[in-house]
Amino acid sequence: MNVKSPFSKLLNATRVASAQMKQGVGDLRDKRLAILDEIDRIESLPALRSDVIAAIDRGLDRMIAEGQDAVYTPGLVRNSGGAVFEPPRTEAVMGLLVGANRAAFREQLIALIDQSYTQPEMPLEDRARELKRLRTDLHDVEMAEEALIREAERVGNPILRRRDTDGDILLRADSEFA
Structure with a gap:
């Protein structure tokens, strides 16, 4: 029996899982930036x-x-x-x-x-409604990002947090991410 073969399969699976977690965080960060861009666009619309x-x-x-x-x-x-x-x-x-x-x-x-x-x-009511929706989406994306980062830490694959991570999200208990 070749011991190297099962070990290399396990190692490869670990690498793939690690890459998928990092990709997931990257995708969430891209979505976050798109939401922030849309918030900026709407806020800059004329009265x-x-x-x-x-x-x-x-x-x-x-x-x-x-x-x-x-x-x-x-x-x-x-x-x-x-x-x-x-x-x-x-x-x-x-x-x-x-x-x-x-x-x-x-x-x-x-x-x-x-x-x-x-x-x-954009009428003020529509602007306020759209900004509220976008800020809710932003919060959800940031919560999902933190949940994924915490899961990565649990399995020994730490991912660096953004410098501007919301402190309120950082201080939440793990149970709030379920």
Whole structure:
């Protein structure tokens, strides 16, 4: 009987199992990176154009109101031997200028933001729902990665953890990975 043959088969099976565990962790890490890329993509999507235009309208209205409030009209109409005009602050002047031609300011701002809409928009509710789903998927993948790493350690085939491994996952009991 050749003792070397069963030993080499066992050794080969061990190598194959080790390679499969490492490949499994590598696949999970690739999936994790894909999820992180998708999270980044969604987070970088522009706000809804209609929401931005509404914010522009509110901002212009606020500028106009603040500009008008900054002008001290009682000083202009006071009957004290001649009206005295005290020029308003720069911010007030800007508000008055915007009020004099609000439509042109609005058009110009909308034209500027339209140049930034090179990606599709995503409503806030959809964005929040999709990010929540992706973060759940990310957590599941990271849990599976840690479970596989722990199994590899149990069989004497340690795999290095990522530097950025979630501490909450690292501190979980083995029973939480079942």
